[in-house]
Amino acid sequence: MKSAVIVFPGSNCDRDAHDAIARVTGEAPAMVWHQETELPEGTEFLMVPGGFSYGDYLRCGAMASRSNIMPAIIAHAESGAPVLGVCNGFQILTESGLLPGSLMRNAGLSFVCEKAPLSVANGNTRFTSRYDSEAELIIPIAHHDGNYFADDETLNRVEGDGQVVFRYGNNPNGSARDIAGIVNAKGNVLGMMPHPERAVDAKHGGTDGLALFESLLGSA
């Protein structure tokens, strides 16, 4: 599967994303600068990585979500192709309207950087089919604005439609209903605050992120 990773000024997980994808697919993803207006031909899987695009100015992900590459990302998502946004990538996907809700300042006001216990709330998505649905995962988090918010009507809808994909075991940021990751209604766009790309090698301290990439891309 051909993959691409979008790079914004201030992205800092783009190389981790590159390495995780290359490990699972055996093929390096294209690294696409935000000022491009098209994705490389044949791109299937697209990842919007973590970091602090535009210094988190205005709102996290706000300016990145209006950059030149964004119409191509939206068109790609609307075509039904898989798109994964992690951390700042999740913020960019909510800011662009591809995912519902918003990520606000952590309820405790502190930056949190720790290994987060997660449960798989929906094991039937294209991102989670290789997870044991009973499993508790440990995946790192590192963010200041990961407090998932949406109005009650939206929360009830995403819960009812199985769009909640990951939940925190010990809610570290005040997220509504312990939500750590959600998919869009079609199920092809996943946003999550935890970093699966930082948990794909025993040297990372854990490999619980690997099954996400394997679910999506098939194991090499």
Place this chain on the structure above:
Amino acid sequence: MKAKIHVYLKPGVLDPQGAAVAGALHTMGYEEVTAARQGKLIELDLSGEDADAAKSRVDEMCQKLLANPVIESYSIEMA
């Protein structure tokens, strides 16, 4: 021409920063503070003469970038 845009969190959206500000003011002895909400003020310098046209462009800017309608409201003041 200038536009002043106030962006604030919608009622019902939790504001942990505002809550921390209220807590700090209480610690300092300002017990009359019953709540604090923190927002943003954005000032734009604009070219052109037509204030109505400018305001409608600024409104578009708010909807497209300056405010996030999921969590924020805004008001525009032209000067």
